[in-house]
Each structure stands twice: as structure tokens, then as C-alpha cells.
Amino acid sequence: QVQLVESGGGSVLSGDSLRLSCTASERTFGTIGWFRQAPGKAREFVGAFTWIGTGQYYADSVKGRFIISRDNTKNTAYLQMNSLKVDDTALYYCALKTKDGTAERDYRDARSYGIWGQGTQVTVSS
Numbered sequence: 001q002v003q004l005v006e007s008g009g010g011s012v013l014s015g016d017s018l019r020l021s022c023t024a025s026e027r028t029f030g031t032i033g034w035f036r037q038a039p040g041k042a043r044e045f046v047g048a049f050t051w052i053g054t055g056q057y058y059a060d061s062v063k064g065r066f067i068i069s070r071d072n073t074k075n076t077a078y079l080q081m082n083s084l085k086v087d088d089t090a091l092y093y094c095a096l097k098t099k100d101g102t103a104e105r106d107y108r109d110a111r112s113y114g115i116w117g118q119g120t121q122v123t124v125s126s
Contacts, residue, residue, distance in 0.1 A: 001115065002024050002025050002026050002028055002096065002115055003024070003025040003115075003117075004022055004023070004024055004025075004094050004095070004096060004115060004116065004117035005022070005023050005025075005117055005118070006020060006021065006022050006092060006093065006094050006117040006118065006119060006120040007020070007021045007023070007120055008020040008021050008120060009092060009120030009121045009122045010121075010122065010123070011123040011124075011125065012084055012122075012123070012124055012125075013124070013125060013126070014084060014085055014086055014124055014125065014126045015083060015084065016084050016124070017080070017081060017082045017083075017084065018081045018084065018122060019078055019079065019080045019081070020034070020078065020079040020081065020092055020094075020120060020122070021076055021077070021078055022034075022076065022077040022078070022079070022094030022117060023074070023075060023076045024075040024076070024096070025075075026075065027072070027075055028051075028075065028096055029051050030051060030096050030097045030098065031048050031049065031050045031051065031055070031096070031097035031107060032048065032049055032068075032070060032077040032094055032095070032096060032097075033045070033046075033047070033048040033049075033094065033095045033096075033097060033107065033110075033112075033113050034046040034047050034048070034068060034077075034079045034092060034093070034094055034095075035092070035093045035094075035095060035110055035113075036088075036090035036091065036092045036093065036122075037090055037091050037093070037119075038089060038090040038091075041090075043093070043110055044059065045057075045059050045108045045109075045110065046058070046059055046062055046066065046079070046092070047059065047062065047066060047068045047079065048068070048097070048107040048108070049068040049069065049070055049077060050107075051072070055107065056068060057104060057107045057108060059108075061087075062081075062088075065081065065082050065083045065084075066079060066080065066081050066082070067079075067080040067082075068080075077094060079092070079094075081122070084122075084124045085124060086124050086125065086126050087124075088122060088124050089122060089123050089124050090121075090122060091119040091120070091121050091122075092119060092120050092121075092122055093116055093117055093118075093119045094116075094117045095110070095113035095114075095115060095116045095117070096113060096114065096115040096116075097112050097113050097114075098112070098113060098114030098115060099111070099112045099113075099114065
């Protein structure tokens with residue numbers, strides 16, 4: 001089955017930018033979602049980008065700062081994170097949506113995603 005590998009995490013200062021990558025082991029046709037989990041908190045939705053880009057969804061907490069894109073020729077999705085805040089500190093995961101459902105709530109629900117990467121750490125300090 002397809003495997004996902006995230007990269008690009010690191011430690012930055014508040015206000016800096018980072019770009020995370022999510023590379024699939026083979027061509028994928030589904031929606032790629034990004035989630036994050038901070039210590040002691042539940043995993044939360046960050047954003048999602050459909051195969052042909054007809055649907056993009058973002059959490060309110062990152063809207064206007066984060067941008068998801070994908071290069072299907074490289075089997076890679078990206079999460080461009082700008083104006084980072086301390087509250088953005090978390091382990092970031094990308095995931096492939098494997099369950100049916102095209103309502104917006106389906107894209108935001110982690111249970112819709114059946115294949116996950118191992119995560120990449122993002123630490124933002126003030």
C-alpha cells in the first residue's frame with residue numbers, strides 16, 4: 001500500500017515560515033490532509049487539498065497563514081506555513097483520505113483518512 005513520508009519540520013522563531021513536504025511512495029489520486037498534534041492535545045485538522053485542487057479546506061486557526069499545494073508529477077503535497085506562532089508547535093502529519101464522503105466535514109475528520117505518515121516536528125519559539 002502507498003506510504004507517506006513527511007519532511008521539512010524544524011525549530012523556528014515566531015513569525016518565520018516553513019514548508020513541509022509529504023511524499024507518497026506511488027501516485028495517489030485521493031485527497032491529502034494535514035493534521036497536527038501538540039503535546040497533551042488531541043490531533044486536529046489543519047487543511048486538505050483534493051487531487052485536482054477543486055477543494056481546499058483550512059482550519060480557522062491557520063486560514064490566511066498556511067497554504068496547501070501539491071505537485072502530482074512528484075507525488076508530493078506541501079504545507080507552506082507563514083507567520084508561524086508559538087501555538088503552531090506540534091507534530092505535523094499528512095494523510096491520505098481513503099473513505100468516501102465529499103461533505104466538508106468529511107475532509108476535516110481524521111477518521112476519513114486511512115494512511116498516515118510518521119509525522120514531522122515543528123517547534124516555534126518566541
